[in-house]
Amino acid sequence: MIARLYAIATAVAVLTAPLALVWFPLSQIPRQQHSIDDRLEQFGSAARNRLLSHFLRAGVPYPPARIVLVGLKEERRLQIYAPGRDGTLRFVTDHRIVAAAGGPGPKLRAGDRQVPEGRYRLRYLNPNSAAYVSLMIGYPNAFDKARAQRDGRTRLGGDIVIHGPTAGTAGCLALGADGVEEIFTLVADTGVANTEIVIAPRDLRSQKPPADDAASEWTRALYARIAHKLAKLPAPES
Numbered sequence: 001m002i003a004r005l006y007a008i009a010t011a012v013a014v015l016t017a018p019l020a021l022v023w024f025p026l027s028q029i030p031r032q033q034h035s036i037d038d039r040l041e042q043f044g045s046a047a048r049n050r051l052l053s054h055f056l057r058a059g060v061p062y063p064p065a066r067i068v069l070v071g072l073k074e075e076r077r078l079q080i081y082a083p084g085r086d087g088t089l090r091f092v093t094d095h096r097i098v099a100a101a102g103g104p105g106p107k108l109r110a111g112d113r114q115v116p117e118g119r120y121r122l123r124y125l126n127p128n129s130a131a132y133v134s135l136m137i138g139y140p141n142a143f144d145k146a147r148a149q150r151d152g153r154t155r156l157g158g159d160i161v162i163h164g165p166t167a168g169t170a171g172c173l174a175l176g177a178d179g180v181e182e183i184f185t186l187v188a189d190t191g192v193a194n195t196e197i198v199i200a201p202r203d204l205r206s207q208k209p210p211a212d213d214a215a216s217e218w219t220r221a222l223y224a225r226i227a228h229k230l231a232k233l234p235a236p237e238s
Helices: 002-016 036-058 142-151 177-190 217-230
Strands: 067-072 077-083 089-099 118-129 132-137 161-163 173-175 195-200
Touching: 036 077, 036 089, 036 118, 036 177, 067 177, 077 177, 089 177, 118 142, 118 161, 118 177, 118 217, 132 177, 142 217, 161 177, 173 177, 195 217
Parallel strands: 067 195, 161 173
Antiparallel strands: 067 077, 077 089, 089 173, 118 132, 118 195, 132 161
């Protein structure tokens, strides 16, 4: 009933405001109501079976104590790192990013369609996303807010998520169905509070930062922070 009323309200808004761009964040559009447990009952076992082979090969117990996700915009990969029994972070596996708007460079404001760059915590899992299921990224973080205040920028945007396949995306990272099921299940089993995501313009372990942003003092500081974190993570073997 709620979804039906929402659809009617949306249609009215579009018809009565033909010159305005009506856009609703993917994470906020009501869908059929599922709980996280419902979703894990739906696809959790199959996702864990796929994950377990990678965790066994990496020598990492499942579920891990914590997770570091690495989103590489240029390479279109979302990498998974987790600690082995000795506490050392190891590469487990990765997934192809099937869609991501924008290009290199951090997100600066609402509507710029940029995927953020930096180190973020996850806020929550959404089992009722418009794009299947999603994971809310904690953008903007304290670094983003401090730099925006210094620059005099406001309206930084938000609702940045990792989500399932969809026709389009703006500032988010879209994975295939199997990929988002595995990430959703992995984070549900490990805990949102134990998950960090690092988003970089490219793999700064082996490449220089984008030249277009080299003159920006705060972007240089941002890339130094990202590079410092990535340097602690082993690159996947070729």
